[in-house]
Amino acid sequence: MNFIYILFVISQVKSELANTLEPLIGVNKCCEENEFYEGKHCTRINKTEQPWKPMFYSEDGKTNIQVKYRLVTGLPDCGPKAPWPIYHYENSTDRLRLLSNGVLRHYFDRNIPHEDEWDGGSKNSLYHDYEPGKYCLDKRVDDKLVSQFARVCAPDHHTHWTETKFLMRNIVSPITHFIGIVCLLIIAIIYFIMPTLRDLVGNIVTTISMCLIVSQAADLIRLLTVFDSHISLIISDTICYFSLLGAFFWLNSLGYYIWKTFKSRNVFLRITDGKKYCYYSMYSWSCTLLLGVLAVFAHFTMDYPEDKPQLEQKEEIGSLGIILFFVPVAATIIMDIFFFATTLKIISRMHTYGRIHHKLTHSFRMFFLLLxxxxxxxxxFLMSFFKFTGLVNCYIILNAFQGPLILYVCIFNQKHVGYLVRKTCCYENCFCKCCRTEPEPEWGDEMTAMNTGIY
Structure with a gap:
């Protein structure tokens, strides 16, 4: 009898140990344990309300399965991707079922709109399973609508490398942007290291090149499909639009300088190129900073409701922000067209002009081609925002020509710039005879500093 009692005690201890050592199922809760979602923010529950508890289901659709669990508060770790919201309420087409193994099953069969017609064990229902750690659940109250709310990590969409979108955005686009960056960097280096090119026009060309380099680098990140995080997109968009806006304001400064010089009767003004560059810097950077900050502020506070994502953090600059970024660009283009037409009329009426006007004639041609x-x-670039694949691909291909064309306009199309490059880099030691400069008389430092070479 004692032996039977001992066996009974041993069996009871084994069952207790098994229950104690049984691993708990981890369930991710979006808010803290004493909080729930009210609208888009976590709110503490009242003392009279019951805290949220998960309800478990079996694979065959049985409800209220008793499972030992532990709550893990916080949003899921989705890596570079932003979590995606799912709402499960009465008569919704989305269904959320927490299985007994801790897996969240999302049914998205839109052919069965009513709850009573839904069969959790139906083999024809479409669903996707989210492993623990890739989702969080909670109760959500929006006005009087009570729903079950989940944030999930978007499933990985495996794109084959032969698809057109993958090729254009991840292979062709980096190549075209790299070509443009290299060409623009060559322009900036040449105009920066050549002493005779560091006048006002040369400094403006260098600044435009640097702005376009930053814009190209940010635009490259913006187009890559591997960066889906809302943080990387919002930063790359902002940098791209800021630098592009700055480039057009500097181009507008160049057009204004040429127009004002041709219009002025006395070109020998007692003001250095350094002071002029400071004045134009104040105009260009202050306008860029003011309008850019206004556009970003409008995006976060006053963007169109239909364009706002359901997440609290925006994924990219919205329509209102884009409008406030690029309407000033259109305004500068209109002003540049006015400067071009007016200056062209002045040049056509001039019969004789001096060395300064002669140099500015070539700068005027460069300004028009850059514009x-x-x-x-x-x-x-604007047309690529329509999200049509053809327009995006056209922009990617056309972008490959921007850098080389600007390089041709600023270097190879300017005879004096090409002459200075050959004289500095090739002179008599170049292995290619065609690149060697022709013998010339020694003009001295003063005449060389006046830049009276080949135009």
Missing amino acids: LIMTITWLF
């Missing part, structure tokens, strides 16, 4: 190239690229 044409940057405006066409900007128009295709």
Whole structure:
């Protein structure tokens, strides 16, 4: 009898140990244990309300399965991707079922709109399972609508490398942007290291090149499909639009300088190029900073409701922000067209002009070609926002020509710039005879500093 009693005690101890050592199922809760979602924010529950508890289901649809669990508060770790919201309320087409193994099953069969017609064990229902740690559940109250709310990590969409979108955005786009960055960097270096090119026009060209380099780098990140995080997108968009806006304001400063010089009767003003560059810097950077900050502020506070994502944090600059970024760009283009037409009329009426006007004639031609190239690229950039694959691909291909064309306009199309590059880099030691400069008389430092070479 004692032996039977001992066996009974041993069996009871084994069952207690099994229950004690049984691992608990982890369930992610979006808010803290004493909180729930009210609208888009976590709110503490009242003392009279019951805290949220998960309800478990079996694979065959049985409800209220008793499972030992532990609550893990916080949003899921989705890596570079933003969590996606799912709402389960009465008569909704989305169904959330927490299985007894801790897996969240999301049914999205839109052919069965009513709850009473839904069969959790139906083999024809479409669903996706989210492993523990890739979702969080909670109660959500919006006005009088009570729903079950979940944030889930978007399923990985495996795109084959031969698909057109993957090729254009992740292979062709980096190549085209790299070509543009290299060409623009060559322009900036040449205009920066050549002493005779560091006048006002040269400094403005260098600044425009640097702005476009930053814009190209940010635009490259914006187009890559591997960066889906809301943080990386919002930062790359902001940097891209800021730098592009700054480039057009600097181009507007160049057009204004050329127009004002041709219009002025006395070109020998007692003001250095350094002071002029400071004045134009104040105009360009202050306008860029003011309008850019206004656009970002409007995006976060006054953007159109239909364009706002359901997440608290925006994924990219919205329509209102884009409008406030690019309407000033259109205004600068209109002003540049006015400067071009007026200056062209003044030049056509001039019969004789001196060395300064002669140099500015070549700068005026460069200004017009830069305006044409940057405006066409900007128009295709705007059309890429329509999200049509063809327009995005056209912009990616056209962007490959912007850098080389600007390089041609600023370096190879300017005879004196090409002459200075050959004289500095090739002179008599170049292995290619065609690149060697022709023998010339020694003009001295003063005449060389006046930049009276080949134009």
